[in-house]
Amino acid sequence: MTKRKKLIFDSDLLDLTISRLCQQLIENHADFSDTVILGLQPRGIYLAEQIHRKLEKDTRKTIPLGYLDVTFHRDDFRRRETPVKASQTRIEFVIEGKKVVLVDDVLFTGRTVRAALDAMIAFGRPAKVELLVLIDRKYSRDLPVAADYVGKAVNTLPSERVLVELEAQGHEHNRIWLINKD
């Protein structure tokens, strides 16, 4: 089979979607006085940074932003050929009693989010946790995990992969593709 590549997000649509996600966050979090944003390493942090920048600009408030690495909390340790390489965790604030918005690019099996919930607890007991994802791959969950804010829900096959290319990651354009792995 030939490799198919289908564009599901271009730059304009991505900007629009991020604006909408920010508006939804503002509706629910008003002045962000008790809210912190955590981007999931390695790829969720670019989206988190983008959303964080826009939120701070729109609300004129300082909102804490952290990076959470879930490598040491994954449930597939010793079950993969090569272990996943760890990334930096940087959370320079207390999340005890705070509303936490977890941000990742793609929601697939839900296992990363489970690991993130586990990893996050090491920094305190949040009052509430929400999940924001850019792409929600429908009907592919292994665990009962649902996102509160979704950029776009996409029907995908297990043989497909979502490729996120962001300018912040060094790509020429902001584009998101659906790729057939075969």
Added chain:
Amino acid sequence: MSKLSQKHLLGIKDITEKDINLIFETAENFKEVINRPIKKVPSLRDITIANIFFENSTRTRLSFELAEKRLSADVVNFSASTSSVKKGETLLDTVNNILAMKVDMVVMRHASPGAPHFLSRHISANIINAGDGTHEHPTQALLDAFSIREKLGGVGGKKVAIIGDILHSRVALSNIFALKKLGAEVMVCGPPTLLPKYINELGVKVELDVKKALQWCDVANVLRIQLERQQIRYFPSLREYSLYYGINKRLLDSLHRQIVIMHPGPINRGVELSSDVADSQHSIILDQVENGVAVRMAVLYLLAGAAG
């Protein structure tokens, strides 16, 4: 790739520069973990580790045990002084009996050089050498190099002097291998009787005058005189050793430059280091101890991850 080239950590001699850098990058992440309010991650929760110590140890054993517990591994401790080894059991039998109880990894210290290498040919569990006689002590060398990297921003091109009882020191040999692999310049300094015969073959400088060594180096790694391994007298008295090779504040001040002082512990205060040096801002001895836990977590994590 985030995988070590070896299944065991027997010595620095067997691993590559890439392995060392992977261990350091992983250790940085673990250093962040052990500074969290909750210092524990669940990575190794289905793994059992036996700490088998045929030789005394406080720091290394504690450090390994903390590293294992912070990775959520199950830990069993074993020391030769309280075991059937005293009743005449062989090393291989002892370890096979422990492994029969479903142990996944072995951390071993032994008085005989090569003991972990021998074991690695006979058992399937991952083995970490926690010191084998006067041969190697790989995790100590890794944490020493990691501490230099943290303090000076890198190891490559730095000048490191290892001062003291080089002949009986496994720390010295592992340090030489690690530092050379990372591109540092290494010098050894000590009384001629405490320098190994073929030390030049390792590509290190040799200096007999401690002041000259200190003037040359960026980092001085000071070692203890291992009286317990010395069957004959290598120098007239500890007092005389201290007079010629002991490092005190006056000597450091006379250099007119800042150098970093390291020591793998235990320190014999007043022999190789005076108290005012050991406790000065030159010294990163306690950073070494903290980094020891992070580096050992990284080694355990990477070896366990490759086992699956």
